Amino acid sequence: MSGRTVYIIPEEELVRRVQEKDKLAFEYLYDRYSKAIYGVVFRIVRSEEVASEVLNDAFLRYWERSEKYDSSKGKLYTWMVNIARNLAIDKTRSKEFSQSGKTDSVESFVYAEAALPMEEMKVDGIGVRELLSKLKPDQAEIVDLMYFQGYTQSEIEEKFNIPLGTVKTRLRAGMILLRKLLNVDK
Amino acid sequence: MTSKEFIESGILELYVLGTLSAPEKAEVERMCAEHPEVKAELEAVEHAMELMDQELGIAPPVSVKQKLFDALPESAPVGKQLHLEPASETKNNWMMAASVTFALLSFGTALFFFQRYSSVSGEYEALVAQNSMMAQELNQVKNSLDQNEQMLALATDENTKRIQLNATKEGSNLQLFVYWNTTSEEVYLDLGNLGTPGDQQDYQLWAIVEGKPIDMGVIDFTNSNSLVKMKNIKGAVAFAITLEPKGGLESPTLENMVVLGQITT
Numbered sequence: 001m002s003g004r005t006v007y008i009i010p011e012e013e014l015v016r017r018v019q020e021k022d023k024l025a026f027e028y029l030y031d032r033y034s035k036a037i038y039g040v041v042f043r044i045v046r047s048e049e050v051a052s053e054v055l056n057d058a059f060l061r062y063w064e065r066s067e068k069y070d071s072s073k074g075k076l077y078t079w080m081v082n083i084a085r086n087l088a089i090d091k092t093r094s095k096e097f098s099q100s101g102k103t104d105s106v107e108s109f110v111y112a113e114a115a116l117p118m119e120e121m122k123v124d125g126i127g128v129r130e131l132l133s134k135l136k137p138d139q140a141e142i143v144d145l146m147y148f149q150g151y152t153q154s155e156i157e158e159k160f161n162i163p164l165g166t167v168k169t170r171l172r173a174g175m176i177l178l179r180k181l182l183n184v185d186k
Numbered sequence: 187m188t189s190k191e192f193i194e195s196g197i198l199e200l201y202v203l204g205t206l207s208a209p210e211k212a213e214v215e216r217m218c219a220e221h222p223e224v225k226a227e228l229e230a231v232e233h234a235m236e237l238m239d240q241e242l243g244i245a246p247p248v249s250v251k252q253k254l255f256d257a258l259p260e261s262a263p264v265g266k267q268l269h270l271e272p273a274s275e276t277k278n279n280w281m282m283a284a285s286v287t288f289a290l291l292s293f294g295t296a297l298f299f300f301q302r303y304s305s306v307s308g309e310y311e312a313l314v315a316q317n318s319m320m321a322q323e324l325n326q327v328k329n330s331l332d333q334n335e336q337m338l339a340l341a342t343d344e345n346t347k348r349i350q351l352n353a354t355k356e357g358s359n360l361q362l363f364v365y366w367n368t369t370s371e372e373v374y375l376d377l378g379n380l381g382t383p384g385d386q387q388d389y390q391l392w393a394i395v396e397g398k399p400i401d402m403g404v405i406d407f408t409n410s411n412s413l414v415k416m417k418n419i420k421g422a423v424a425f426a427i428t429l430e431p432k433g434g435l436e437s438p439t440l441e442n443m444v445v446l447g448q449i450t451t
């Protein structure tokens with residue numbers, strides 16, 4: 001599949017060098033991950049301007065707090081994307097963001113009718129909408145809300161009246177199918 | 187809950203999405219530590235999500251990178267070590283080059299000074315030897331000067347007689363002088379062209395006093411000086427030298443007389 005980054009610097013070395021404030025390594029980190037993270041952020045905030053801002057803030061945080069990363073807790077990308085996702089979610093919940101009218105409030109969310117501007121997310125010949133269409137609707141809904149839009153399980157439980165256990169199992173089933181579709185399993 | 191049930195519950199996906207509470211996260215970490223299959227599945231979920239994000243990634247505007255890197259400090263903050271690898275290598279290379287250069291310079295300097303030292307040391311030893319030789323020479327010159335002064339004093343003394351001793355044998359051109367101070371009774375023999383007599387013989391000087399030969403001693407050739415001090419004498423009328431067995435005799439062997447000189451009054 002296209003678009004995969006060829007990893008030149010081993011993750012362990014990359015982490016060490018970024019923690020030592022190695023700018024070259026940090027630029028490598030940006031080049032390797034900015035596209036994936038910008039995609040995640042953009043799907044949550046739905047604005048190039050805000051996504052750019054979040055991406056910038058996220059990378060500044062990686063630079064400043066790289067020593068907080070603990071490899072025993074997970075992969076570097078997991079740590080990075082969670083920071084970015086949280087920053088993006090914070091943006092959508094901020095007063096400023098709500099007033100801009102760009103929020104994708106739970107109330108206005110209608111997944112099945114393709115209300116989301118999925119077309120602009122289409123990259124490298126494969127889009128989120130196309131992927132989600134391969135899943136069962138109930139799985140696709142949860143995957144979209146949680147994985148692509150950054151909702152928490154408790155938010156979904158609260159807003160959509162879906163029990164937590166069901167949220168988790170649907171997410172799991174959907175993710176396994178996506179892994180197969182994208183052929184990304186090890 | 188078995189590890190399979192744990193995995194199937196979907197909690198690992200939530201862990202990777204970062205939406206678990208602190209106790210739930212701790213539980214996942216504990217399960218990963220205790221069950222390798224849980225850890226393996228977590229890594230699979232992480233790997234899958236990373237690759238999915240890569241696949242679904244969107245290139246950010248170029249301006250974001252520009253702005254971000256412009257905002258980063260130009261150099262590492264104070265107190266933090268900068269280990270920029272290429273720069274570090276350059277630094278190491280530079281330091282290595284400096285060390286090698288310094289070592290070579292040091293070695294070169296040491297070699298230079300050692301050679302200088304060896305050279306100077308040799309010169310010093312040569313000078314010491316030369317000095318020693320000069321001291322010896324000076325000593326000889328001084329001795330010679332002393333003797334010359336003595337000889338001059340003797341020769342210029344109005345009481346000193348200079349007696350010429352001539353060869354007594356046909357065909358010999360031997361000629362010597364005896365300096366005799368009649369007051370001090372000192373006698374000096376100027377060897378002139380008299381050669382050494384060989385290992386088994388000695389030249390012996392005699393003084394003739396009242397018709398009788400008096401022993402004045404054998405001539406010592408070990409001193410290179412041509413003027414040799416002999417025994418004191420008074421009332422001499424003539425001096426003669428004979429060639430005698432080693433150590434000399436009490437009375438001269440007349441047929442072995444080589445020179446003779448009479449004192450003119």
